[in-house]
Amino acid sequence: MAKGKRIHGRLSIFKGREAKLNYVVFQVLSLKGPQTIYDIRKQLKNLKGFRKVRYATVNKRVRTLQEKGYLKKAGVKKTKAGTEATIYEPTTKAYLAVLLNQIKLNQFLEEAEEEALLLILATILSTTKPS
Numbered sequence: 317m318a319k320g321k322r323i324h325g326r327l328s329i330f331k332g333r334e335a336k337l338n339y340v341v342f343q344v345l346s347l348k349g350p351q352t353i354y355d356i357r358k359q360l361k362n363l364k365g366f367r368k369v370r371y372a373t374v375n376k377r378v379r380t381l382q383e384k385g386y387l388k389k390a391g392v393k394k395t396k397a398g399t400e401a402t403i404y405e406p407t408t409k410a411y412l413a414v415l416l417n418q419i420k421l422n423q424f425l426e427e428a429e430e431e432a433l434l435l436i437l438a439t440i441l442s443t444t445k446p447s
Contacts (some may be wrong), residue, residue, distance in 0.1 A: 330417050337377050340366060342410050344388070344396075350390040350405035353378050378404055386410040386446065 329338055344359045345351060351359070357374045360366040381387045384403065390405040425433070 318367075319357065327413050327417055329381075329384070329413050334377060334380075337366070337369065337373070338381065338386075339414070341374070341377060341381065341407055342414050345387070345406045346411070346414075350391055352395075352401040352403055354395075354401060356404075386413065393433045 327337075340360060340363060342357060344356055348359060353375050354371070356378065357369070357371050357433075359376065360369050378387060382389070386409055387404045388407050388409060390403045392400045393403050395401050430438075
């Protein structure tokens with residue numbers, strides 16, 4: 317296998333240029349609750365390495381995460397300017413993605429109970445298409 321072409325279990329949502337921003341957006345929404353894009357941007361300004369991230373970048377990232385099913389609209393909020401801003405919150409898919417990114421799969425397989433493993437295996441088999 318060529319150097320740098322290793323296969324590893326990282327999720328595509330946490331790969332590439334936008335990986336860190338995706339993770340931090342999930343973290344902000346998980347810790348602070350549902351927020352508007354403006355509020356997410358305001359929280360990012362307090363984090364090292366994200367102080368110079370522009371509103372347009374956060375806006376694009378949040379909307380992409382919503383299209384992919386990681387975020388959902390939780391409601392609408394009136395702004396001081398008199399317009400309405402959408403409030404976003406993470407979906408179950410986002411929580412699971414963060415959790416899968418943090419666990420060590422080998423350790424999980426060693427420690428998980430048989431019933432849990434069977435349930436996971438059945439779910440995976442039901443979602444995969446036969447080749």
